[in-house]
Amino acid sequence: MTSKRRPLPAAEPGTAGLVPVVQVRAVKVAFGGLLALRGIDLDVEQGERLAILGPNGAGKTTLFNVIAGDITPTSGTVAVKGVDCTRLPSRRRPRLGVARTYQKARTFEGLSVTDNVYLALAGHYRRQRVPWRSAVDRRLRDEAGRVVASVWLGDHRDTPAGALAHGQKRQLELGMAIATDPDVLMLDEPASGLSRGEREHLVELLDALAESVTVLLIEHDMDVAFRVARRVVVMADGEIVAAGAPEQVRADPKVHEIYLGSEGRS
Ligand SMILES: Nc1ncnc2c1ncn2[C@@H]1O[C@H](COP(=O)(O)OP(=O)(O)OP(=O)(O)O)[C@@H](O)[C@H]1O
Structure with a gap:
């Protein structure tokens, strides 16, 4: 194709x-x-x-x-x-x-906090056309962990997004936006x-x-x-x-x- x-x-x-x-x-x-x-x-x-x-x-x-x-x-x-x-x-x-958040948070409710951030990072790297290798994947996992901690969700890293309190979900959305290293x-x-x-x-x-x-x-x-x-x-x-x-x-x-x-x- x-x-x-x-x-x-x-x-x-x-x-x-x-x-x-x-x-x-x-x-x-x-x-x-x-x-x-x-x-x-x-x-x-x-x-x-x-x-x-x-x-x-x-x-x-x-x-x-x-x-x-x-x-x-x-x-x-x-x-x-x-x-x-x-x-x-x-x-x-x-x-x-450019990265943005919406009035209503757009997260994958069934996925964990870390996986949501990981997906945001993975999408960003694909857009940058970085070749997909396991080393990259490991790096993204580590980076996702760092972003999750930076938005104070370290204690909730394995919690499904759908189970987060409203404020925590907004923190997650912010993390997903920050993860893409936006200008x-x-x-x-x-x-x-x-x-x-x-x-x-x-x-x-x-x-x-x-x-x-x-x-x-x-x-x-x-x-x-x-x-x-x-x-x-x-x-x-x-x-x-x-x-x-x-x-x-x-x-x-x-x-x-x-x-x-x-x-x-x-
Ligand atoms: N998709 C749409 N179709 C029709 N009208 C719309 C649409 N989106 C916004 N509007 C109208 O355009 C105007 C501006 O709306 P907008 O949502 O940009 O305002 P806002 O300043 O963000 O308001 P709020 O603080 O309530 O979010 C409003 O009159 C709104 O009803």
Whole structure:
């Protein structure tokens, strides 16, 4: 059987480090008559920690879906590391270094924690076209063990994912995303449903990521969002209505009006 895979277009030589790692240009998404994104422009630099905030229905997840390739925009373009990937399906974005989690964790419920991470790693290595040998397999097993420990699931390494508590499952999903050594890590409401202690874990985990990893975060938990992010973008009704450093956005009366309410004034 012949492979239908075509190589990804290469980034322009000599521009590495100058090109934003994610570049969104004039992106519109229409669902029938509803314009969920009304022309979004967004540049994200390598190593940025960016939180996307906004009320329900603002278009945050739709923007994530466009960047991760789960939705093709109605118009506009998306580039990752200088490569136009507007029409590149999500299954091929990991080769560009993009990994994401979803609001609802996507794990193999019947498989153990370690096996879930192992599969994420194995998929990544296949995409990198590393030849499949038993030595590689052993290395992946070891690496899976290290990742499981790094997301504090060492005591649950043999537990089926389906038996994990909600917060632990989110940790597992984060581990599966981190395992692929992404350049761009996209987390959709990672703190939702977590206990206070688990949220602390999450912030520590994200702080411990290599500085070169770019993190995009949708988060309703202001405490987590403002602690993790160095820049905040606020969306409302399919548009970006404010952007800046967390303290700047916190002080923006427009943001209070549309989203933060009295919570943001403290
Ligand atoms: N697949 C879809 N089909 C039709 N409408 C959709 C679809 N996905 C999203 N929408 C609509 O697009 C708008 C933006 O939704 P989106 O999920 O991006 O918002 P959000 O800011 O992520 O909200 P939340 O915080 O509730 O997750 C909403 O009005 C939503 O109902």
